[in-house]
Amino acid sequence: MEAIILAGGFGTRLRPFTYTRAKSLLPILNKPMVSYLITMLPKKVDKVILAVNYRRDQIEDYFENNDFGKEIIVNDEPKPLGTGGAVKFAEKHITGSFFVLNSDIICSLNLDDMIEFHEKKNAISTISLWPVENVSEFGVVDMKRDGNVVGFVEKPKSEDAPSDLINAGAYFLELKVLDYIVTGRLVSMEKEIFPRIIADTGKFFGFEFKGYWIDVGRIQSYIAVHKLLMKNQNLDYVQGNNCENNGKLTNSCIGDNVFIGNNSDVESSVVFDSAQIGKSVALNNCVIGENCKIGNHSNLKNTVVGDNEPIIEKTVLDNIIVWDQPVPKGYPKKQIGNVIGE
Ligand code: GDD
Ligand code: MG
Numbered sequence: 611m612e613a614i615i616l617a618g619g620f621g622t623r624l625r626p627f628t629y630t631r632a633k634s635l636l637p638i639l640n641k642p643m644v645s646y647l648i649t650m651l652p653k654k655v656d657k658v659i660l661a662v663n664y665r666r667d668q669i670e671d672y673f674e675n676n677d678f679g680k681e682i683i684v685n686d687e688p689k690p691l692g693t694g695g696a697v698k699f700a701e702k703h704i705t706g707s708f709f710v711l712n713s714d715i716i717c718s719l720n721l722d723d724m725i726e727f728h729e730k731k732n733a734i735s736t737i738s739l740w741p742v743e744n745v746s747e748f749g750v751v752d753m754k755r756d757g758n759v760v761g762f763v764e765k766p767k768s769e770d771a772p773s774d775l776i777n778a779g780a781y782f783l784e785l786k787v788l789d790y791i792v793t794g795r796l797v798s799m800e801k802e803i804f805p806r807i808i809a810d811t812g813k814f815f816g817f818e819f820k821g822y823w824i825d826v827g828r829i830q831s832y833i834a835v836h837k838l839l840m841k842n843q844n845l846d847y848v849q850g851n852n853c854e855n856n857g858k859l860t861n862s863c864i865g866d867n868v869f870i871g872n873n874s875d876v877e878s879s880v881v882f883d884s885a886q887i888g889k890s891v892a893l894n895n896c897v898i899g900e901n902c903k904i905g906n907h908s909n910l911k912n913t914v915v916g917d918n919e920p921i922i923e924k925t926v927l928d929n930i931i932v933w934d935q936p937v938p939k940g941y942p943k944k945q946i947g948n949v950i951g952e
Contacts, residue, residue, distance in 0.1 A: 612709070613655045613708060614697055614708065615710075616693055616711065617661060618687060624636065626914070627897070627916065632666075637882070643713065643714065659703050661687065661696035685703070692797050693797075698788060704788065708783055708785075709721065710799070724819075735813070737780070738781070738818075739753075739776065739819075740819070742776050743774065747765060747827075749765070750766055750777070751773060753773065753775060762800070762805055787803070829914055832897065847860065850883065853868045856870055857874030860878070862879045864881040868884065869887065870887045870891075874892070875893070879897065880896075881893075883900050883901075885904070889906045892909045893910050896910050896915070899915055903920045903921065905922045908921055908922075908926070909927075910927045913928065913929065
């Protein structure tokens, strides 16, 4: 059985870290995001197709050096084809019912249970569902009691949303879904294909699950996913290899080769590899990039410091993104694809 992982987005809401990295390789508790998706797949999935374009070289490198016991195909789109176009582009690798996963979801969904549900309902498409308060950043379903989805609307205004149940970003699909997607152009699964399958077949079902779910799409949810996973594992903090920590870490994760000076206090923050945090530094709700140097006696709150950025002594920052380097060529200025409020 095959699974397609959609990993081609630019991750514009996770800038500046995605200027230099594929979003799906961003570390979560010091492991690339995509590794969580692969380990979530059922045993019977023996082939994984990574639908990529932006920074595909980094993704290829990662899988050359890390074995997950499954065949991994890095399927490089010549240009971003959207969530539907990327699935169609993987068609030649698909042999039967298959999974599609957004690469930026971290959740407790059991995909074996989802297959069972799909088969029981004799569905053509089953999508995972999660309830949220603010639905306007997501795809929202209109669903009957028995799980039959009768409407799907991507990123509606909250007053137009049919329910509080959103598309949690994992689908189990029959082969015939591929016939709905035209080849070679930008196609949105959520905007074009799901509504057509619902209208044409009536066999589109929603699968709700319990536990936890986070879309790691923006900096705040990136910090939140760290805190959630640490809480689930009863950990106060996570520390990589070869670190020297002379301060205090609370609800925080630091990468490899990180130095933290005396009397420093790191709270609800993520610090990437090789960062140097001086003494008497306070970090609260921050993400600090690779090789950053944070000067002594600095106080940073709700702040993002991009890779290699120096912060001089006694700096006070609140709600700032520090990034002073050129933006890579071809990187979009704003989010593309299923944009909110389009
Ligand atoms: N290969 C490829 N090509 N992948 C893409 C492309 C593309 O052109 N565009 C987006 N992706 C990937 C992204 O990397 C991500 O893993 C996934 O497709 C979804 O794109 P996002 O940009 O993250 O979408 P979103 O978060 O705004 O909304 C989606 O996820 C929500 C749940 O997290 C939608 O599926 C919503 O309906 C859903 O509720
Ligand atoms: Mg997303």
